[in-house]
Each structure stands twice: as structure tokens, then as C-alpha cells.
Amino acid sequence: MIIKNCRIIFEDKISEGSVKVNNGLIEKINPESQEDALVIDAEGAYLSPGFIDVHIHGAGGRDTMEGSYEALNVIAKAIAKHGTTSFLPTTMTVDKDEVKTAVKAIYEAKKTGTEGANVLGVHLEGPFINSAMIGAQNPNYVLSPSIEAFKYMTGEFEDAVVCVTLAPEVEGAKELIAYLKEKGIRASMGHTKATYDQAIEGIKCGVCHSTHLFNAMTPLHHRDPGAVGAIFDTDITTETISDGIHVSYPSLRIAYKQKGLDKVLLVSDAMMACSMPDGKYSLGGQEVIVSKGAARIANGALAGSVLTLDRAVKNVYANTSYPLHEIVKMASYNAAKHCGVEDHKGKIQEGYDADLILFDEDINIKKVIIGGKVID
Template structure:
């Protein structure tokens, strides 16, 4: 397959060119010759690496906590329409048995593949969080951090765990963080009431990422810098739900300016109502009302989002002065690094997986290519 007449989005520039795909890989960029009859004329549109979502609970009426391969497959197909070609199905703070069931389904989806976006592994959001920063998590199922509980939860599928969100200040967290780091699992701090010093201690133990910046964490105050201050004052990465609801656009711009676009990932934190009409849904066993683009529990707490990554990219482009390639990097290369797949995904390079998007100036998706196939 040859994609011609396109503007290729690299991580540091945009160039006119063409891309040759063969056997699910990018065979050549600007090939001199080719004998491929399967030609896509992009007609001047952009070609981007596929988006990678490292924090997403569900979409299309299905939830990761459904605990089935079928649910994950439906999610993968729903989000692929919006440019997500790989993702980390994200669990909630629920009963250990339910989390275990979801991990088993994720491990299966990672192994055998899906009909849509690739499953790269699991993101466990909880249960080792601070109940005083519960957000939309279920306080009934919060667990004290421990290596033993983690092992019982993941069973034989530790290799399927890519990242975990926890509160570094809770007793037992430091020992678990060290264990997770030794097992090559990305540790993210979130749903945390840590002070600045406690957060920095977590970073020293192995925390290298932070979950949904500004949300469910101690804020930046001029006398106590909090978790937000620790994120800004360290080299760890962070993620933003760029829907204009979870974070105001001025705050987004401040965060991007402080961290730099190499250290920020765009995520959706989407729940099952993503790509669905307004109405009643659930998240982690709790009722959620979706109205006018916002998902909330009965108490008013935000309960994930209905955001898609193409909309997140569009929102940042419209509400900042960053060039398109820098915004796209936050949805491609940066999450690929977190998932430790930057040697084959997240960039347009020869030999990389052919997970590609064709979209126009308004970030309207025209074609999605996953593993070299138009879906």
C-alpha cells in the first residue's frame, strides 16, 4: 500500500511526501520506486502516527471492568474511529476479584489482538489510592498498598501490567513502588493527598508519571507546592484530559509551558458513554449522568470523560500556539514511551508498525490504518 500526496507529521516537523506500507510495517518513506497497485491519495491531508491512549476506561457502551474480551474488542473498534490505534484498558478501584477478571481479559486481548485498536497492556487505576482523594473511584474497595495484594490481584499476568496509579503517601506505598519499578511497570501518582515532600519521596522511590494532572491531587499553593508543584518541579511525565472540563485552557497552557511538550501525554479517561448519547451510565459500579459532554456522579464529581483523542488534539491545537506536530507528539510518541514501545510505535519511521491516520486541517479523521490495514 502506498499513501501519496500527504503531509507527514514527524515528531519535530511536517514534510510533504509518501509512505509505502508492506506486511504491516512502514517499508519506506518517499520511496523512489514501487510496484504497489493499492494506492491511497491523501490529497494533501496529514498523515500522523496513530494515537495511543494510556488512560481509558471504556467507550461505545462497554467498560474495561466488564471483564470480558468482547467488551475490550468493542471498545477497541469504537475508539479506532477517532484515531486511537493502541490503548491501555484502564481498571477502576473495585473488588480484587473483578480487577483480576479484567486483567485476564486484557492479557488475552494483548495476546490475540482485536478488531480495532491494539491492546498494549493494562493500566490499573487503584485500588492503592487515598480515600480522601477518591474522585469517581469507589471508596468501598480502596486497598492498602502491598506487594502481596498486588501479586494476588495480577496473578500470572504481571507481564500484562503496563502502568499503575497509586498514592505515594499511603503506608506501604514506597515498598510497592520499588517492587513495581523492579518489574518494569510504570508507577504513576494519582488520587493522592501527598504533600510536595511526600510526592518527591515517591519520585525518588520510582514514581515516574502522574495521573490526570490537577484532578484528584493536592494543588499548587505558594506555601505548600503539593503534588502539582512536585510534578512541575521534577522530570516525571504527566497527562492531561484536554476537554476544557477537567482543566481550563489557561491552566493547560501553563502546564504545557512548565513541563514542555516532551513530558505531557494527552489522554481521554473516557468511560463507556464515549461515542454514545447523553444519559445514564455506570463507572466502577457507580451511576453516572452524562449531560452536555460531562460525565458526573450523583454528588457532582467528574466521572471520567466522553472525550476522544482526535478531539483532544483538536482542542489543544485550537487553544494553544503549539505547532501541530508538537501536539500530535503528546498523543503518539510520548505515550509510546510510557508503554515502552517507542521502538516500533508512536512515530513515522521505516520499520515501525504501520499504525497511521489520515486527517484534515480540522483534525477530522479520514482514514485509520492499524497494523497496515485500513479499518
């Protein structure tokens, strides 16, 4: 396959050229011969590495917590249409046996593959969180952090876990964080009421990421910096739900300027209503009303989003002054590093997986290629 007449988005620039794909990999950038059995004329569109979503609960009317391959496959196909070529299905704070079932299903989807985006592993969001910062998580199933509970939920599939969101200030958290670090699993600070000092202590123990910056965490105050202050004052990575609803655009600009784009990932935190019409849905066993682009539970708390990563990139591009290639990196290579797959995913480079997308000036997806195959 040859993709010609495209503007290739590299990590540090955008250049006109062509790309040859063979056996699911990027074989050659700007090959001498443009002859191939299949030639895709991009007609000047951007060729970008596929987006990688490390925080997503559902899409297409299905939810990760259904605990089935079928549900994950529907999610994978729905988000692929919006340029996401890999993702971490994300669990919720629910009964630990339901989490266990979901983890097994995610492992199986990772092993066997899907008809859409690649499953890279598990993101456990909860249940080791602070009930005082519950957000749309279910308070009935919050658990005290413990290695034993973590092992129960992950069982023989622990190796599939990429990231765990937890509250570092809760008793037992530091021991679990140390265990996760030892196992190469990313501990992320989220749904936390940590003070600045408690957050810093968590980071010293091994917290290396933070979940949905600003949301469900102690805010930055000039005399009480909170979890946000600790994130800004250290080099841990973070993620933003860039829909203009969860966080205002001025706040996003401040955060990006403070952290630097290499330390920020764009995520959707999407739930099952993503790519679906407004109406009633569910998340973590709680009813969610989706209206005018916002998903909320009965008490008004935001319940994930209906965001897609193509829209997130478009939103950041429209509301900041950063060049497009730097924003794309936030949705691709930075996430690949988070998942430990940066040696073969997340950028356009010879020998890397051919997970590629074509989009126009308005970030409208024109074509999606996953593993060298065009996705319809």
C-alpha cells in the first residue's frame, strides 16, 4: 500500500510526502517507486499516527463493564471511526467481581484482537479512590487500597494492567503504589482529596501520572496548592478531557504551558453514549443523562464524556496557538509512552505499526488504517 500526496505529521514537523505500508508496518517514508497494488491518493490531507486513548469507558452504546468481548469489539469499531487506533478499556468503581470479569474480557480482546482499535490493556479507575471525590463513580463500591484486593480483581491477568487510578492519601495506598511500581504498572493519582504534601508523598512512592487533570481532585489555591499544585510542581504526566465542558479552555492553556506538551495526554473519558444520540444511558450502574454534549448523573456531576479524540485534537487546535504536530503528539506518542508501546506505536517512522489516519484541515477523519488494513 502506498499513501501518496499527503502531509505527514511527524513528532517535530509536518512534511509533504508519501508512505509505503507492507505487512502491517510502515516500510518506507517517501519510497522511490510510487507503484503498488493499492495506491491511496490523500489529495493533500494530513497523514497522522493513529490516536491512542488511555482513558475510555465505552462508546457505540456499549460499556467496558459489560465484561464481554462483544462489547469491547463494538467500542473498538465505534472509536476507530474517529481516528482512535488503540485504547485502554477503563473500568469503574463497581463490585470487585464485576471488575474481575471485565479485566478478563479486556485481556482476551487484547490477545485476540478486534475489528477496530487495538486493545492495549486495562486501565483500572478505582475502586481505590476517595469517596469524598467520587465524581460519577459509585460510592457503594469504594475499597481501601490493598495489594490483596488488586490481585483478586486482576488474578492471572495482572500483566494486562497498564494503569491504576487511585487516591494516594487513603490508608494502604502507599503500599499498593509501591507494588504497582515494582510490577511496572503506572499508578495514577485521581479521585483524590490529597493535600499538596500527601500528593507529593504519593509521587515519591511511585505515582507517575494523574487522571483527568483538575477533575475530581483538590484544586490549586495560592496558600493550599492541592493535588493540582503537586502535578504542576513535579514532572509526572497528566491527561486532560479537552471538551470545553470538563475544563475551560483558558485553564487548559495554563496547564499546557505549565506542564509542557510532552507531559500531557489527550483522553476522552468517553462513556457508552459516545457517538450515540442524546438520551438516557448508564455508567457504573448509575443512570446518566446526555444532553448538549454533556453526560451527567442525577446530582449533576459529570459522568465521563461523549468526546472523541479527533474532536479533542480539534478543540485544542482551535483554542490554543500550538502547531498541529505538537497537539497530535499529545493524542498519540505521549499515550504510546504511557502504555509502554512507544517503540512500535504512536509515530510515523519506518518499522512502526501502520496505525495511521488521514484527516482534512478541520480534523475530519477521512480514512483509518489499523495494522496496515483500511478500516471501513
